[in-house]
Amino acid sequence: MSRTKNRRRGSILVFILVVIVVISVLSLRLIEEGIREINHLSQFHRRDDLRMHAYSAMDVAVGVLNEFKLIEGKLYSPAQGWGDPMSYAGVAPLDESVTWSVRLIDESAKVPIYKVNEKDMTALFALMMAEEESLVDEDDGEPFFDSMMDWVDGDDEERDEGAEDDYYESLESPYFTPDKKINNFEEFRLIKGFPHDPEDPDDSGIFFDELGNETVNMKHFRDSFSFFNDGPVNINNASPFLKKFLCGDDERLYEDLMEGPVAGGEPYYVNPNSRNIMAMRGKRNVSIGTSATVFRVEVTVTRGKANFQLHAILSSGTSMAPRPPGPGGRGKIGASSSQKLKYPFRVLSIRENENLVD
Known part of the structure; x- marks a missing residue:
């Protein structure tokens, strides 16, 4: 009898121990799930906090630009003092664990991409094809211009050295020409001649090599042309x-x-009719000025391994190109809101945590 009772007591103890182990395992699982959920939710809180810092930094940069504009009358060059707005303002994040950086780029120092005539664009592509050669054959630029025009025009008539839908449909991954203006630089990856073509290596790859990487010509093109500036090129900040x-x-x-200018004592041009600028106007059919009117603002905010990026295009005048509907359309909303809020600059486009506005 006593043996039976002992066995029952032992069974009960074993059962209790098993229950305790199961409850412990379940508790640990619940704790782990809870920690993961807390970490997940805290990411959004940290992101919103960094977002707030990013927009604050952009406001500081806009305030600095506006201050120089009010005092100087016009903005010509970062040499005026607005090139590093955060240092000039002497403003630091309230949270010591947060760091921020603001980069201002003069977008008006680039040529409006939609305002370049055939002769100048063909000459540019020919110059890129010549690379280090002293002699430039402008006929070498014709295939690239023809391909670009066939990509954007609304007809199906193929130019002498261009490409229409018949060419693109025959590719391994076929697609059609959009028959509308190019909206961003990445679109050139799809246009005949600009990416590397293994079947025609000598007359292709002007912007992207066989690995799909950007060539130095693509970098020069990005630095020289704009989808946003619609006014004169500010020669002060133009790329070499x-x-x-x-x-x-x-x-x-x-x-x-x-x-730089030989007179005036400034390291930048102020007079748009100075001798050198007047001489340049006879070389290319491009409008040239000396003032900055459109700005690209790149803000990066970090805390530890977390970061937030903000990219915006701001205009201080009327020198801005209209953006077609689509991914870039958010700029219209910003422009309307900036007018209502009396913001000193019009917001043409804005992006969070992604490159690119173009």
Whole structure:
């Protein structure tokens, strides 16, 4: 009898121990799930906090630009003092664990991409194809211009060295021409001649190599052309490549331009009718000025391994190109809101945690 009772007691103890183990395992699982859920929710809180810092940093940058504009009358060059807005303002994040950086790029120092005529664009592509060669054959740029025009025009008539739907449909991954203006630089990956073509390696790959990486020509093109600026090119902040192109074959003019103005005492041009600028106007059919009116703002905010990026295009005047509907359309909303809020700059486009506005 006593043995039976002992066995029952032992069974009960074993059962209790098993229950305790099961409950412990379940408790640990619940705790782990709870920790994961808390971490997940805290990510959104941290992101919103970094987002707030990013927009605050952009407001500081806009305030600095507006201050210089009010005092100086016009913005010409970062040499005026607005190139590093956060240092100028002396503002730091309230949270010491947060760091931020703001990069201002003069978008008006680029040529409006929709305002370049056939002769100048063909000459540019020919210059890129020539690379280090001293002789430039402008006929070498014709295939790229023809392909670009066939990509955007609304007809099915193929230009002499261009490509219409018949060409793109025959590719391994076929697609059609959009028959509308190019909306961003990445679109050139799809246009004949600009990406590398293994069947025609000598006359392709001007913007992207066989691995799909951007070539130096693509970098020059990004630095020289804009989808947002619709006014004169601010020669003060133009890239060396663009300055050289705008000077044509006049090496002496390019050297003088790189040295800066000889009079006035400023390291940048103020008078749009100075001798060097007047000489440039006869080289290319591109409007040239000396003031900055459209800005690209790139904000990066970090805390530990977390980061938040903000990209915006701001305009201080009317020198802005209309954006077609689509991914870039958010700029219209910003522009309307900025007018209602009396924001000193119009917001043409804005993106969070992604490149790119173009």
